[in-house]
Amino acid sequence: MAYIRLNKHYIHQHYLALGIIEVFTLVLAAWLAVRLPSVLSGESLFAGIDVGFLVPALIFSVVLSCCTLAMGVYISLVREGYASMVLRTIVSFFLLGSLSLYIVDLITSGNLFDSALLFWGVLFATLMVFLIRALFISFVDLANLQRRILVYGAGQQASELLNRIASQPSRLGVTVVGCVPAGSEPVEVDPQLLLRPESSWLALARKHDVHEIVMAPDERRRDKGTGMPVQELLDCKVSGIPTTDLLSFEERELNAIDVDSLKPSWLLFSDGFRVSRRHAWAKRLFDVAVSGVFLALLWPAMLLTALAVKLDSKGPALYSQLRVGLNGRVFRIYKFRSMRTDAEVAGKAVWAKENDNRVTRVGAFIRNTRLDELPQLYNVLAGHMSFVGPRPERPEFVEDLKQQIPFYDVRHKVKPGLMGWAQLKYPYGASVEDAKNKLKYDLYYAKNHGFLMDLQILVQTVEIVLLGKGVR
Incomplete structure (x- = not known):
């Protein structure tokens, strides 16, 4: 059985054939979308075919195919089943794909895609690939893949x-x-x-x-x-x-690196941990752009959250803590206050617990919805954090964890983030053992991070926010 390797994943030759078929299917979906207004006005479907349309149709097909790969749709078909594939396809086409097509259209001065292609093309493409993948499953035994x-x-x-x-x-x-x-x-x-x-x-x-x-x-x-x-x-x-x-x-x-089996020689000679000035600038540009968009959209929610925190309990709306950032540098992180002001009376750092009685009524809500993290958009804009990266930890905990967990300091070789790979893969950490398990995913991110992985984490974090996973 033959495989190809793509982004550290192996894809079966049947998937290669499926991908090629879908590329042509997406071109067909784009053509049907453009021809739809003329057909509704009474023209024949095949009347007035313009060969010049092939360029935007091929770009449409390539963009949606890349979004499919970025969301791991083919892999999910085997690993998670048809239902997960459907959900990932909807997200990759309607959210990631539509946004990507819109950006491409803006770059080309708005002359590449018409409105029919951007709406009906994505809709037709979604329905057609669902049909093709259903046929694929009926002819190919997924267990054999x-x-x-x-x-x-x-x-x-x-x-x-x-x-x-x-x-x-x-x-x-x-x-x-x-x-x-x-x-x-x-x-x-x-x-x-x-x-x-x-x-x-x-x-x-x-x-x-x-x-x-x-x-x-x-x-x-x-x-x-x-x-x-x-x-x-x-x-x-x-x-x-x-x-x-x-x-x-x-x-x-x-998608993790086992700390117990890890040896320095493997870290030294394996691929990954690549750092370049171009990548750093691109990541910084991505951070500023995304944070700016979020601030523009969410400032009313931030204002209401601050008001609710003030009305619910005594104390300031904002709360700050020292955290460890890139290369061990300490910075001050900001949150909306979700606990009582006497949560750490003795001044000693304490792990958060499940159903923590220090959390206020409003605090429980904003922690579950991640609204308490919104002030960290300032940290991203200031350059202390990235939008995506390992979550920064408190200095008191870091010193303790470095003594107990090997290679813990490697996670500080990339800039900490507002959201991370470990948050997608592991629940909230409240002990040394949890920190060790989360480190497996932080090391994986530090070794393999890139634009597509950051985009994947950004999209999948929507599930975390909507379902309140990993919150304490």
């Missing part, structure tokens, strides 16, 4: 990997076919998953239709003459069955 992996190792690391996969089966496009014990390590996985090569690793991999071998032994050094089967694994690799280390596999499939 999942990557079948064989794990080398059956000890603690392998067991923890299987638990992480089992904890979110609907989010992963992988199936574990079995585990091969490494040397004399104690077996900690389900005995029913144990496999042993009868003649060779290649024969075993072909017998179980393995697409990839994941290396998860507890000990990689030679053990009393029994070491890693390098030659066997090399035979598999040259036969088209790649071998992947545990960290790289989890980064790709779980």
Whole structure:
């Protein structure tokens, strides 16, 4: 089974074919949208076809296709099912796609797309791709599109990997076919998953239709003459069955970097952590533009929030705290006050708790709706924070966490943000263990962040705000 790699994700060859078909479908949707007014006035659908229309139609198709990829629509079809794909498609076409088409039209002086194409084209495109994907599912067994992996190792690391996969089966496009014990390590996985090569690793991999071998032994050094089967694994690799280390596999499939398995050498030699002046300027421009738009739209809500906080309890409407930012620099963050003024009488930093009794009535509402975070738009405009990035933590907590969690300071190598990858993937952190789990996602963001990832986080944060996830 053939795959292509796109943005650190593997896409099956069937998806490549589906994507090509959809590109032409989107061109057809654009043509139907432009011809609709003439058809309604009595003309034939095929009358007056203008070849010059192909340029805006192709741009329309490319823009919506890019939005589809940015929202992970194809991946979600396998990992999350048809319903999730529908939701992602609606967001990618009607929100991200329409906005992108409008911006492209502005750049071209408003002469590229007409109003019929911007409205009816997106509507027709949505309905047509839903039909095509429904046909795709009826002809292609989605279970066959999942990557079948064989794990080398059956000890603690392998067991923890299987638990992480089992904890979110609907989010992963992988199936574990079995585990091969490494040397004399104690077996900690389900005995029913144990496999042993009868003649060779290649024969075993072909017998179980393995697409990839994941290396998860507890000990990689030679053990009393029994070491890693390098030659066997090399035979598999040259036969088209790649071998992947545990960290790289989890980064790709779980979108996280496991802190417990992390070694400095992996951080040094793996790709990512790229920083350039051009990217920094582009990110800063994005931050200023988005923050300016939000301020222009939300200032009435901010005014009402400040008034509600003042009327609900004694004290100032705004609340400030010191937080740790880029390269460990400390800055002052601003929020609407959601707790009583005596929340930290002793002056000692305290983790927020679930159903915290220090939260006021208005405070509970603005925390659930994220309205308390709106003053941080000033921090973004001032350059202390980015719109997207790891959430900044208090200096008192940072000093403690750096002592207890390895590589914690790496998250400070990117500018903190108003919203982050960890907030999408993990609930509110209120302990050292929570901070450790969130660090997995902060490290992933620090390593792989870019414009498309920032845009994805921005769009998906809408779900967090609407459903009140991860709030305490």
